[in-house]
Amino acid sequence: MSSVAIENLDIRYGNVHVVKSLDLQIKDGEFLVLLGPSGCGKSTLLNAIGGLTDVSGGTLHFNDRDVTWTDPKDRGIGMVFQSYALYPTMTVERNMSFGLRIAGVPRPEIEKKVKWASELLQITQLLDRKPSALSGGQRQRVAIGRALVRDADIFLFDEPLSNLDAKLRAELRLEIKKLHKALGSTMIYVTHDQIEALTLADRIAVMKDGIIQQLDTPLNVYNKPANEFVGTFLGSPAMNKIAGAFLPKMTALSSGPVRSALMSTGIRSPERSKTARRQRLVCVRSICTLPTPEMPHGRGRSLSSSRWEAIFWPGRISRALPSRTG
Amino acid sequence: MGSDILAWSDFEGITLSHRLSQEEHCETGEPVSVTADVAKASFFEDGTGARL
Incomplete structure (x- = not known):
């Protein structure tokens, strides 16, 4: 060896x-x-x-x-x-x-x-x-x-x-x-x-x-x-990328409901205070569907629970195909 | 091991990918609510791509 x-x-x-x-x-x-x-x-x-x-x-x-x-x-x-x-x-x-x-x-x-x-x-x-x-x-x-x-x-x-x-x-x-x-x-x-x-x-x-x-x-x-690069190279399907401004709280957000909820998670960046309003890229590995499509159309809203800070919005499945995991 | 479904949804021009279990029904055009596990979210500096 x-x-x-x-x-x-x-x-x-x-x-x-x-x-x-x-x-x-x-x-x-x-x-x-x-x-x-x-x-x-x-x-x-x-x-x-x-x-x-x-x-x-x-x-x-x-x-x-x-x-x-x-x-x-x-x-x-x-x-x-x-x-x-x-x-x-x-x-x-x-x-x-x-x-x-x-x-x-x-x-x-x-x-x-x-x-x-x-x-x-x-x-x-x-x-x-x-x-x-x-x-x-x-x-x-x-x-x-x-x-x-x-x-x-x-x-x-x-x-x-x-x-x-x-x-x-x-x-x-x-x-x-x-x-x-x-x-x-x-x-x-x-x-x-x-x-x-x-x-x-x-x-x-x-x-x-x-x-x-x-x-x-x-x-x-x-x-x-x-x-x-590493985030998007690994994983199938690829990581979802959402552009937005990093803001610490839900207040004073104007970037849309997706970004608002994602940014309200409490995830902190060490240099947050210095760069709070600079453009950021948010990458999420897993986006799951929920069985309740009862959200108000045209707007999303966030839901907190003990494990999740989640975001809901009405979307439409645009393509679907069978896959296989192993 | 088992089959699952890959799906893409469109939200305000953003295409999002989903991995669904085989029990979940989905058809093209069907309205759907989605949730993101933000505990698994990564934040990157736009431009440099560096992790924050």
Whole structure:
């Protein structure tokens, strides 16, 4: 196992500044997810950790070892890619043992490790098959097995489930979570899929434009987004956004009933007194319907209870479609 | 695990999204009253987007 310390990391491709002065500490045995939209720099960062991309500045440490310029093969990492990257002419067993054979590991030890990994991933019956005879999920298990046999301190996953259908994704997600629990290894996982991030991670680093916007637990990232980008990136449907002026009480409000009621909640901002009348954006994760459409039309009003400071107004369902949660 | 309904309502030009349970009936155009759990509301600085 190993901790990872990234300090002031810069990565540039020509004039494009992909990762910008990034600091990140990953704990020993942690499952950290790098989450963000396409082009945010998450895969580039992962490749830099794996030694597949040169950095333009800053340092990378595994435990106390400076690995900024260490060859990938000497970093003690195992990588799993979206495209599996299996050798099509080799059997599963040969694919899994390839790195060990190249490294000159004795045959009995290779056999022992392949047996261990294949049993862990439940692919023992596939060892004699070639990749073309495997499903997508089985191929990805083999790719994970190939990483496992290397005795890596750190596992890097680059969108490993993106090529799989929804059912397989859910199954392998669970397998990866179990694997992390069983091995206790440090795992760094790149995805743009918020469900994967929220279900797998100990902590999530939400990235945008090469900068970490928030580094926190899944619950905090979801419930207490550090900024508007994080709040609106996570969640389906997206957070509801309502513009309004921040005012401490219901009195002297002129911005409309929605804003009035939301602003009367007692939620306080430290700089409220200084900025009381500046424009604010209110984002609400959940808006629920109530069974009593008996409010006066054209106006809303607020209702207080022990748990809720709620707002009612007559609206109209404009679109409706079935969805599925899981 | 189970199905639910995503719905959008229109209030004074603001489109709001809702997640409804499968027991709740809703049809396009139907008047509806809604409530927001403001304990889960987030406040952001307009422009910078920073959390307040």
